[in-house]
Amino acid sequence: MASSSGNDDDLTIPRAAINKMIKETLPNVRVANDARELVVNCCTEFIHLVSSEANEICNRSEKKTISPEHVKEVLQECKSVALKRRKASSRLENLGIPEAELLRQQQELFAMARQQQAELAQQEWLQMQQAAEQAHMAATSASAAQQAGSSQDEDDDDDI
Numbered sequence: 001m002a003s004s005s006g007n008d009d010d011l012t013i014p015r016a017a018i019n020k021m022i023k024e025t026l027p028n029v030r031v032a033n034d035a036r037e038l039v040v041n042c043c044t045e046f047i048h049l050v051s052s053e054a055n056e057i058c059n060r061s062e063k064k065t066i067s068p069e070h071v072k073e074v075l076q077e078c079k080s081v082a083l084k085r086r087k088a089s090s091r092l093e094n095l096g097i098p099e100a101e102l103l104r105q106q107q108e109l110f111a112m113a114r115q116q117q118a119e120l121a122q123q124e125w126l127q128m129q130q131a132a133e134q135a136h137m138a139a140t141s142a143s144a145a146q147q148a149g150s151s152q153d154e155d156d157d158d159d160i
Helices: 015-025 033-060 068-089 091-095 099-159
Strands: none
Touching (some): 015 033, 033 068
């Protein structure tokens, strides 16, 4: 739907064409109107981007008409840029270590972490046992001292 004002922002793909493509591509899926509008806007933006880049290539080659080769060149450039970005963002691929080796290292690290956790739990348990034993011994010795003190008091009472 083009307007007579010549404003590029008013140029869009016919919504009926997008709706038809969506229905053919996703026949059993309901798509919200907002999503359909977003697809229309994305398609329009993509076409503007490709056509302006193709126009630049056309101008550099001193041609007056955009040819399919110009469009293909733009799409190839887009593809190579996307591939470079994808490769740059993948740190695992940049390591040069096979996935099987990375998985083995991960499992080894998990096993070491479990072992350390078990050792810490064992140490905590031993400390609690020692603390309980010391408390029990302190209570027993205090009780024994108290009993010894009370029996000595009885002995002192007998002397009187």
